[in-house]
Amino acid sequence: MTLAAGLPVAWLVARAAGLVAFGVLTLSTWMGLGMSTRLLGPRYQSRLLGWHRTLAWTGLAMLGLHVGAVLADPVMRFGLPAVLVPFAAPWRPAAIAAGVVAGWLMLMLTVSFRMRKLIGQRGWRRLHYASFAAFVLSLGHALASGTDLAGIGGPVLAVIAGGPVLWLTIVRILTPRAQRPQPAPAPATT
Numbered sequence: 001m002t003l004a005a006g007l008p009v010a011w012l013v014a015r016a017a018g019l020v021a022f023g024v025l026t027l028s029t030w031m032g033l034g035m036s037t038r039l040l041g042p043r044y045q046s047r048l049l050g051w052h053r054t055l056a057w058t059g060l061a062m063l064g065l066h067v068g069a070v071l072a073d074p075v076m077r078f079g080l081p082a083v084l085v086p087f088a089a090p091w092r093p094a095a096i097a098a099g100v101v102a103g104w105l106m107l108m109l110t111v112s113f114r115m116r117k118l119i120g121q122r123g124w125r126r127l128h129y130a131s132f133a134a135f136v137l138s139l140g141h142a143l144a145s146g147t148d149l150a151g152i153g154g155p156v157l158a159v160i161a162g163g164p165v166l167w168l169t170i171v172r173i174l175t176p177r178a179q180r181p182q183p184a185p186a187p188a189t190t
């Protein structure tokens with residue numbers, strides 16, 4: 001393709017998709033914490049759940065594009081083991097390992113939406129604690145391996161994305177479950 005001649009297309013796609021994947025993961029984490037703190041009240045719970053689920057699947061799709069582009073990049077020379085196994089990458093193995101583990105966690109958490117009945121509400125809730133690890137590892141990975149986040153962009157992104165996560169987590173910890181507004185009872189069926 002003439003337009004692409006000389007341009008490192010795969011590398012540009014990898015960077016763009018990585019940033020979008022992280023943005024979507026961040027929004028999904030905010031929604032999830034918004035649900036568990038019942039921040040917006042019972043009326044918005046099911047809407048938040050819908051957004052949370054859609055964003056999780058979108059993030060996974062973007063992650064697929066990110067990893068696919070990394071594999072296609074002729075300079076980085078990443079093979080399948082490097083993107084599937086932590087610390088197997090030939091370049092910045094620790095920073096990439098954080099992304100690989102976060103990726104596996106994102107896959108597990110997203111697929112768990114479909115297995116909620118099988119796992120049970122309690123187990124599903126416990127499994128969801130892994131989302132904190134997924135968020136922190138993704139942020140660490142982005143800061144330590146990203147080209148675009150090497151300068152001031154890194155700390156700015158960390159504050160914008162991580163600030164609300166930290167705040168909502170503190171609210172979640174400090175509010176006992178009994179004191180959180182409970183969802184409205186389901187309407188009686190005839």
Ligand code: HEM
Nearest residue numbers: 015018019021022083099100102103138142146147148149
């Ligand atoms: C198998 C898992 C992963 C692999 C192999 C991988 C690989 C890479 C590589 C090689 C880079 C450096 C690109 C560059 O030169 O700038 C990068 C950057 C990045 N990755 Fe990943 N990554 C993975 C998972 C993730 C996950 C789970 C996220 C977030 C949801 C993510 C988000 C990012 C972001 C935001 C950047 C920085 C983009 C930039 O600043 O240009 N990655 N990743």
